[in-house]
Amino acid sequence: MSGIRDAAAILAERLHAFRSLGDNCEFGFVQRYGGVEPSGLLRFSYTPLEDLIRGLRCGFSDFGVPGDLRLSVSAGGTYYCHSVAYNIWANTGHSAGSIAPEALLEREYGRLAHLKGKFLEDLADGTKILVRKTGRDDPESDFARLAEAVWAHGPSTLLRVTEAGPGWVPEPARRVADRLIAGTVRRFAPAEQAWEVDLEPWMHLVDGAYALARGAAPARLDADAFPEVLPLPGRLRRHVGRHREPALSAYTRAVDPAAVRGDAVHVFSSWVWIPEDFAGTRIFAAAGYARLGWRDADLSRRGCWQRVWAAGRLRPEAAREPVGLGMIGTRRDAFWSVGARFAEGPIPGEGPAPALRMPPARFPGRDLLGRLVPRFA
Incomplete structure (x- = not known):
């Protein structure tokens, strides 16, 4: 670093x-x-x-x-x-x-x-x-x-x-x-x-x-200029709601605040893809319980990749803090994510959108077990 x-x-x-x-x-x-x-x-x-x-x-x-x-x-x-x-x-x-x-x-x-x-x-x-x-x-x-x-x-x-x-x-x-x-x-x-x-x-x-x-040089604000502090699996994942009625479903990892610098701001970011039939009311990121900066998903944007992120300080007195994604919706709602990062810094930094072409909502691709799968560009 x-x-x-x-x-x-x-x-x-x-x-x-x-x-x-x-x-x-x-x-x-x-x-x-x-x-x-x-x-x-x-x-x-x-x-x-x-x-x-x-x-x-x-x-x-x-x-x-x-x-x-x-x-x-x-x-x-x-x-x-x-x-x-x-x-x-x-x-x-x-x-x-x-x-x-x-x-x-x-x-x-x-x-x-x-x-x-x-x-x-x-x-x-x-x-x-x-x-x-x-x-x-x-x-x-x-x-x-x-x-x-x-x-x-x-x-x-x-x-x-x-x-x-x-x-x-x-x-x-x-x-x-x-x-x-x-x-x-x-x-x-x-x-x-x-x-x-x-x-x-x-x-x-x-x-x-x-x-x-x-008279100074601009800082590097690309994603790599904010080094990851904890490795997270950045692979493609599908997140499905867990409740019959609209409620919070969390897709987070419990992070020990002792594993990161307590006086620093940290940011979790991920790319998300919202299908056309999504009926939930919110998709968001969490970097501990006390968010500072953030950008929730724009629910008007469907069928494309967009980045969500949240920055915060992990409380040193807490045994664990949640880092990851959340959704307000029902078990009929789902979305995709890829490229999860947890880094030190107030913003996620710039980076290219994933080179993944997802299947159309009306004609989803499925594997031999019937699970939805993406198409790769």
């Missing part, structure tokens, strides 16, 4: 060079799912653009002064800390009832004072790449005003991120000005569910933007 210079380690190193300019918490989760937890004033904050620009222009002088902060409880039961002066809402990470509100508010005043000072230092030395998402129809003038407010503090590089839509393909980030880089992801996470990150496009964008800003 050391000779390859593991892509997971390179991506984690590069993620540390970025800081969020708010909007919402999505990029904070991108960093978490990539295996890093850098501090940042706006990392897990909802920050409207106009308030952000206003705060930058005055160095956030009133942010966190006595009387500025308020606590509120979100619909999900989490304490949020609100700056009245700048309309910034920060996720404290504490659920309601887990800590006394007075103690939490005092802690937030201290934490935000430290992070504000560090944020202004970062702006002054210009060593971080600052990330802000924008809508495809947002006026260019709005981002120009943001850039002007940032550059008044120092020579930071800005990364402007927009949605490309379902047709997204990996492409290099592009430099549009001396200290301005632009790039795309397939989709943004839902506004109220910022943890539902479409991680692969973000990893490609982070890698490309870092390489462009630092």
Whole structure:
């Protein structure tokens, strides 16, 4: 692994060079799912653009002064800390009832004072790449005003991120000005569910933007750049539901967390083929019980190979963690899989689709025992 210079380690190193300019918490989760937890004033904050620009222009002088902060409880039961002066809402990470509100508010005043000072230092030395998402129809003038407010503090590089839509393909980030880089992801996470990150496009964008800003070479993001940590049988398999009524059928291997690095993110991936008559409601991957990044099967795509994957950390206190595939359906439902891999890294890496041509659903090929068999291209 050391000779390859593991892509997971390179991506984690590069993620540390970025800081969020708010909007919402999505990029904070991108960093978490990539295996890093850098501090940042706006990392897990909802920050409207106009308030952000206003705060930058005055160095956030009133942010966190006595009387500025308020606590509120979100619909999900989490304490949020609100700056009245700048309309910034920060996720404290504490659920309601887990800590006394007075103690939490005092802690937030201290934490935000430290992070504000560090944020202004970062702006002054210009060593971080600052990330802000924008809508495809947002006026260019709005981002120009943001850039002007940032550059008044120092020579930071800005990364402007927009949605490309379902047709997204990996492409290099592009430099549009001396200290301005632009790039795309397939989709943004839902506004109220910022943890539902479409991680692969973000990893490609982070890698490309870092390489462009630092004059470095892009990282290898093919599958072989994420070495397997446990060998799995990658042969063609048919998975059949096990229940009369719709329910979970799991096709997993129980992995001992002691067999892998406990501080690392690991990803399980597999190619799946969904027949035309499949009536289940979900096909997905698992890499432990706590998923970070993932991509479930697109049930609208039938009769072709598509990749599913899930990334997570295996809990060291657990005796075993499930790694493999799952399906919600009945025993009348089935699908095929091939090419299973379990590797260290936040994403599975790129790889070619299997060179297997499956039998048509109406005319399945069968062996001498009556079992379905594939045709090979």
